[in-house]
Amino acid sequence: MEPKLGTAKQEVPTQAMLSATNIGGIDETKVSFQQGVTVLSGRNATNRTSLLQAIMAALGSDQVSLKADADEGSAALEFGDEIYRRHLSRRNGTITTEGDPYLEDPELADLFAFLLESNEARQAVARGDDLRELIMRPVDTGAIKTEIEQYEQRKREIDEQLEELDTLEQRLPDLEAKRTRVTDEIETLREELETARVELEEANVDVEKRREEQSELETKLEELRETRSELEHVRDRIETERESIEALKKERGEIRDRLESLSTGEETDVSQIEAEIDALQEEKADLSEEVSQLKSTIQFNERLLEEPDSFLGETTKTDDGPITDQLLDDSETVTCWTCGSSVAREQIETTIEQLRTAHQERLKERSEINSELTDRRETLSTIKENRTEYRQTQQRLESTEDEIERRSDRIDDLTDKRERLTDEIDDLEAEIDDLESEDYGDILDQHKEVNQLEFKLERKERKRDEIEDEIATIEDRLSEREELKGRREDVTDELTDLRTRIDQIEANAVEAFNEHMENLRATLGYDNLDRIWIDRTRREVREGRRKVTKSSFDLKIVRSTDDGTAYEDTIDHLSESEREVTGLVFALAGYLVHDVYETVPFMLLDSLEAIDSERIAALVEYFESYVPYLVVALLDEDAQAIEEPHNEITEI
Structure with missing residues (x-):
């Protein structure tokens, strides 16, 4: 909050050159x-x-006017190695x-850097408008x-992944x-198999005549062993498929529950909402125009009161002096710029006030439409998101059911195969029984034992490999945990920053205003004021069709009193000088909170006549420490009170 802009001044060019033609009341000028x-x-x-308007035009503001008798004008600002032009x-x-x-x-510069009399920040304070809305307007x-x-x-996705890792x-x-x-x-099986093989080898007898048998x-026996192994493999596959089907059925139930909880939004007419959004956008555009x-009309009429000669062209001499001098002497009337007749100044001032009221009403209407537009967009976005999720969930359900059906078909095929293999084993065992004899009965049993042990060993080794693969997979997944935690921490920090960003901007704005208001109240010697500050409160307001809690700047x-009794007063009872200073301090707070000095290094001050010369000098000195280029329009007697080293332009 304390960017005394000594540093900023070193980051911007030390000199600027402005050229302007037909801006306001200027025919042509060039100043540095x-x-x-x-x-x-x-x-x-x-x-x-x-x-000042010419500077604003070159910097990018639209709140400028052309010379009354000209249809075209221009402004150019030579700043460092660049030239910025506007036609x-x-x-x-x-x-x-x-x-x-x-x-x-x-937008930021118009609100908080271009502080002419019609500046919205100054006017908002003077009229008692919603200061919070104005400070937060540039925030999307x-x-x-x-x-x-x-x-x-x-964050939800990362949390789900971390929960999955915990489960694993x-x-x-x-x-x-x-x-x-x-x-x-x-x-154990390897030891038993080795023993069985040794016993089988010892039991073998060399009977040449039975060699063929x-x-x-x-x-x-070998064929029987292989067939039994294949049968067990088929049984394992059947069991695996059944387990998969059970898991898929459980998942299908969860998907169906999720599907029932979702709304397709088909009952809502999306095209109607889109049409309403288009209509609101058009209405907002019309209101903006x-x-x-x-705004242009108000500025034009304000300048008519302040600089009437800029609308009357070349002055001509009469016996009583130049026409402009006569107009300045007569403070009760102003010459109309359209018809040339005299109009009461009070009448023009009344018209300006009516225009300002209409301007504020249109701003309020635009704000309400903007809130309704936001509500419609959020509704449309929610409907589309729900429809998308519904379709995706429905696709997941169909995919899961297809997978269940495929695995069921696979089980049927495996069951047929299991039955065929069982029949083959029965046939093989019958054939082996026929080949058995008393001499080879023990050998046959030993062969069967070896075959069974080999089969069991193969199954166990396969099961061990599957377990080790699963452990390795889990360990690989767990290695992602630290990275996920780091990502979650980053996301949480960013969420905290986002959730508090609006509150922080509001708090900073209030702090800046209160700090600078107190400093200037003491510096400018407003001893009849104990304190001026903004109190930030929260209240419930209606936004479209919803009630939301919003901050308010009061x-x-x-x-x-003379006897020391404190009492609360209102903005209406402030002197014109006090109101002007309060409005300028509020603009300065916005200038600092939104870092406007990083966007545009200029601040423009005008219409300070309500403040006495000494206080103007102190105010300029205070503002100068925060702004690289501070351009101030002053009357001669007020300019003489500025003691600090400064540049002065007297001929435009």
Whole structure:
């Protein structure tokens, strides 16, 4: 909050050159600025405000006006190695612009850097408007909410992965114990098999005349062993398929439950909502255009009161002096710029106030439409997301059911194969029985035992390999945990930042205003004010069709009576000087909170006549420490009070 901009001043060029044609009341001019304070000194109607508008035009603002008798104008700012140009044209009563200005989006600068009399921040304080809305206007809260939802989804996905890893980790002890048990069983089987093989070898007798029968018997025994092994393999596959089907059925149940909890949104007419969004956007665009036109009209009429000679062309001499001097002497009337007749100043001021009221009403309407538009977009987005999730879930259900059906068919095929293999084993055992004899009965039994042991050993080794593969897979997955935790921490930090960003901006704005208001109250010597500050409160408001809790900035003023009794006052009872200073401090708070000095290194001050000279000098000195280029329009007598080294422009 304390960017005393000594550093910022070193980051921007030390000099700027401005050229302007037909801006405000200016025919043509070219002036240069040095970094620091530049004072535009002169009496009323000397185009000081017009020069400020020319700077605004080159920087990118649309809140500028053309000379009354011109249809085109231009402004160019030479700043460092770059030249920023803007061309203005009057078309059908509206000013259009083109070119390459300094700013792509002038909103922040219009609100908090271009502090002319009509500046919205200054006017909002004077009228007691919603200060919180103005401070938060440049903040895209909708984008922040969308980003929060995206990060919340990422966090949920990471949490699910971490939970899955926890579940897998809990399985490791059982798997390792199972591996140990199977490994022990394998060792036992190997020992038994080795013993059986030795016994079989010892029991073999060399009977040449039965060699052919023995060979056939051994062949049948080998075939029997292989068939039994294949049968067991088929049984294992059947069991595996059944387990998979059970898991798939459980998953299918969960998917069906999820599907029932989702709404397809078919009952909602999406096209109707989209049509409403289009209509609201058009209405918002129309209101924005009307707001812009009202703003231009207000500025134009304000300048008519301040600089009447800029609308009357060349002055001519009469016996009583120049026409402009006569107009300035007569403070009760102003010459109409359209018909040339005299109009009461009070009448123009009343019209301006009516225009300002209409301007505020249109802004309020636009804000309400914007809230309703946000509500419609959120509704549409929710419906589309639900429909997408419903379709995806339905596809998952269909895919799961297809998989169940495929595995069921596979079980049927495996069952047929199991029955065929069982029949083959029965046939082989019958053939072996026929080949048995008393001499080879023991040998046959020993062959069977060896075959069975080999088969059991093969199954156990296969089971051990499967367990080890599963353990390795789990360990590989668990190695991802630290990375997932790091990602979750980053996402959580970002979520915290996003969730508190709006609150932080509000808090910083209130803190900045209260700090600078107190500093300037003491510096400028407003001793009849005990304190002026913003109190940040929360209240429930309606936004579209919903009720939401929003912050509110309430301006508080405390005075004391002669006997020291404190009482709360209102903005209406402040002097014009106090109101102007309060509005400027509020603009400065917005300038600092939104880091406007990083976007545009200029701040423009105008219409400070309500503040006395000494206080203007102190105010300029205070603001100068926060702004690289501070350009101030002052009357001659006020300019003389500026003691700090500064640049001064007297001829425009």
